[in-house]
Amino acid sequence: xxxxxxxxxxxxxxxxxxxxxxxxxxxxxxxxxxxxxxxxxxxxxxxxxxxxxxxxxxxxxxxxxxxxxxxxxxxxxxxxxxxxxxxxxxxxxxxxxxxxxxxxxxxxxxxxxxxxxxxxxxxxxxxxxxxxxxxxxxxxxxxxxxxxxxxxxxxxxx
Numbered sequence: 325x326x327x328x329x330x331x332x333x334x335x336x337x338x339x340x341x342x343x344x345x346x347x348x349x350x351x352x353x354x355x356x357x358x359x360x361x362x363x364x365x366x367x368x369x370x371x372x373x374x375x376x377x378x379x380x381x382x383x384x385x386x387x388x389x390x391x392x393x394x395x396x397x398x399x400x401x402x403x404x405x406x407x408x409x410x411x412x413x414x415x416x417x418x419x420x421x422x423x424x425x426x427x428x429x430x431x432x433x434x435x436x437x438x439x440x441x442x443x444x445x446x447x448x449x450x451x452x453x454x455x456x457x458x459x460x461x462x463x464x465x466x467x468x469x470x471x472x473x474x475x476x477x478x479x480x481x482x
Contacts (some may be wrong), residue, residue, distance in 0.1 A: 408445025
């Protein structure tokens with residue numbers, strides 16, 4: 325009886341071992357050139373002539389924005405809106421994952437899939453989060469964005 329049980333369990337054991345080694349092989353698959361390039365590039369932002377440090381979200385909208393900047397710097401003409409934000413058309417529709425959000429100064433969001441918004445105040449609306457400017461105070465954001473229309477430049481740095 326022991327021999328019969330062993331013979332019946334042996335195929336199940338072999339299948340289990342084969343599937344485990346297959347999972348390991350998938351985990352060790354090297355990244356494609358495109359994935360490596362995206363991992364090695366940082367999306368940079370300038371407001372007028374001022375570099376700002378952005379902590380970008382890890383989502384498909386930011387990846388699409390990075391792809392727009394691959395052919396060279398992406399310059400976006402921004403317009404003041406509502407006394408708390410600058411809005412500019414990207415010239416392309418990006419993937420959206422809108423959620424009701426309360427923004428604060430320094431937040432960068434996607435609106436309607438084709439507009440980038442940079443806040444120097446607060447608002448509540450359904451946006452897709454793109455990132456947050458980390459190195460500017462509320463006062464510095466207001467100085468950068470509240471004195472008329474602005475230009476932002478998005479570029480890749482390796």
